[in-house]
Amino acid sequence: MTEVLIHPGLVLIVGALLLPLLRGTLRSVAVVALPLLVLALVWQVPDGPAGQLRYLDHTLTPLQGDKLSRLFATLFSLMAAGGGLFAMTQKSRVEVPAAFVYAGSAIGVALAGDLLTVFVFWELMAVGSTLVLWSQGTEAAYRAARRYLMIHLLGGVVLFAGVTGHIVDTGDVAFSRMALDSPAHWLILIGFLVNAGAPPLSAWLPDAYPEASWSGSVFLSAFTTKTAVYVLIRGFPGAELLIWIGLFMAFYGIVYGLLENDIRRILAYTIVNQSGLMMVGIGIGTEMALNGASAQAFTGVIYVALLLMSAGSVVQMTGKRKCTELGGLVRTMPLTAACGVIGAMAISAFPLTSGFISKSMVSQAALDGHHLWIWLLLTAA
Template sequence: MTEVLFHPGLVLIVGALLLPFLRGTARSVAIVALPLLVLALVWQVPDGPAWQLRFLDYTLTPLQGDKLSRLFATIFALMATGGGLFAITQKSRVEVPAAFVYAGSAIGVALAGDLVTVFVFWELMAVGSTLVLWSQGTEAAYRAARRYLMIHLLGGVVLFAGVTGQIVNTGDVTFARLGLDSPAHWLILIGFLINVAAPPLSAWLPDAYPEASWSGTVFLSAFTTKTAVYVLIRGFPGTELLIWLGLFMAFYGIIYGLLENDIRRILAYTIVNQGGLMMVGVGLGTEMSLNGATAQAFAGVIYVALLLMSAGSVMQMTGKRKCTELGGLVRTMPLTAVCGTVGALAVSAFPFTSGFISKSMVSQAALDGHLLWVWLLLTAASAGAFLHAGLKFPWFVFFHKDSGLRPAEPPLSMRWAMVIFSFLCIALGVWPEPLYALLPYHVSYVPYTGAHVVTQLQLLLFSGLAFFVLLPYLKRTLTITLDTDWMWRFVLPALLHKVGMPLMKAWNLLVHAAYVLITESMALVLYQHRQDGRFARTWSTRSMAMWVLVLLLGFLILYYV
């Protein structure tokens, strides 16, 4: 080690393991204080390697700081704080410790300087997030956790193969820009893309996240996909493939979000949509676009978590999670409605919210690069995000036809968490300079120009007009949407039943036949060796001499041939 320093990620992980032993006020204080301590430690990490050690003839750097890693570690610590405050009343003794292990591992990835450390914390993230999902305790959550773990184990195996190939080919474990110039780098990219919910495996996210508890989904929304965005910024900036994958994800999330009835699945598709927009920024690869992707990741953690906090509050207080079961909740949950609306405006990039000062940087980078089609598609995606997350979610939950439900506001800790995150959404939108100062490159971008504000307001107003004009076609229906997870949830089990079962029966028959053959052969050999068997008889000297001659003759023939 080059310097004695506490690792922020490890502090959060170790603290998480101690949380189950605390009760009452001590536990509540620790849930909020621990990630705040970690946030302070993040800002003690200097630029460059802070920890280095030798392992199997390689120099590992478990702790390394720069502007990019510090920004992501900061937002992960803030998210752990806000999520912990929101989850203080959570009865599960497993969820919050698992979430802190999850968050600490994400911080570990952000502060890692080598691929081995990245992989170790990457896999620990999968364990922590699976436990968060599993801690809900329902049968649906158990099944979703198994599918979730299966997908992430697949991603981990692919990433491990890529990291191993990189080390064998170069002898270097440093985590830096990689490019797509070798099979190992392709494998590393695929491992990263699985966690960012890129096609064709995007469906793992809306399949798993909505099955967590009312507070668990808030934690799940923040770390896996944003950590994947971080490693893509670090390892694959300027990779053109990411532009087109990101645009596909953006429209995929919009279309399925508009079709969905479950409020948390709507917001899960929002996470996919937002991840796609960040990937476009990474793929463009300019300083402006990378700043935009980083700023959007920072802001996106906050406003998506705020949306899911409002949805979780509704779910906690009503026991309902479908648009068809909700409506008119603004009457008795006004604070939740206001906070949810702030999150909806931020995700839609409304002026004076955090989404406005971050999303527009990626669009501006596309315009600066004369990529007209990319700019047009990003603009359309911005309008689509306003339709499904900015309008559909708050309208059908809080403002549409009264459902007859009269729930109270959620507990005080949940309200404080939503208020704090709402304040951050507005504060960053009104005063973006502190966020811009944290970005990895110098920012010369001015978001509040007359042309930009007017253009964005026109886009949002016409999108809103289209929503209300087409409202009869967007009416709530008690339906489910089929996604690509249908392949591994239904098609593969059916294929296994139709094809795998006959093959299994054939295999069992083959094994049984081999067993019978071996058993009968052994019985025959034992029979011949019994007291009156052929091999137990007395043989004459003449016969033995003849067999010796045959063996010698065979040996000579084999020798000369």
């Protein structure tokens, strides 16, 4: 085993397990300081393998850096810090530690250099996110957590079958670009798409996320679908099938969001919509398109989190989730209203917002590739 740097994801996971031992101010400081420490460690990871070890005649690379992995690991660290700050007054002693295990596992996926490490952190993500949902403590949350876990265990089984087949076929465990030229690679793609909220299993996302606590839904929005976007960029850039899956997801999120009245279910459908736009960029596969998908992942996490924080504040203060039961909040909750408007402008790609830049990159990539119909559909979406 070669020398290994401190793994940022493992630091966050271990720190999460120690959080329940802390109380008062010390715990509050740790909730914000721990993810920021992890962020600093992310930027210490050099390009290329930072450490390798031997396992069953294979060379594993649990820690590997490049521009793409650092971008997503940075995003996940920032969201762990922001979500932890928002959840500072959360009464549940389980939610924040579970969320940090969840975030640390997402960082582990982003920094993994081999498929076996990806799979291990992938499954840890399922455990952490299920506990975040379960920690709400309501019967609806328990039911949603069971459905959520079943879907993700199914996706994990499919992914593991694909990884096993890939290793048997090639003898290689490295996580790199793959062509859809074997059943194993199709299984890996399907395993990734389950976490992305792709059809026909898109419904798990809006069924689960709104049942989390006012703070838990912020954590849930940030990691699962975005790690799926990351691994698809890494593993299947330019796979044309993803264009059509992404367009379906974009319109699925729009149509069902427009029909919905529950404020948090609306936002859950927008996550499917946003993931669809990223999927289109990955499917186009050009440099502009992949940069646009990555930028959309980064900006989308931030403004959707802002919207979910605004919605969570409304639910916490009013006890109401239906839009038709709410009104006049700009007078009683002006700061929340201002944050909600900023988030809404960004998700609508209003000029001078982050969403305008990232979404325009994907649309421009469609034009540059002479994909007129894709550009028209993206514009409609």
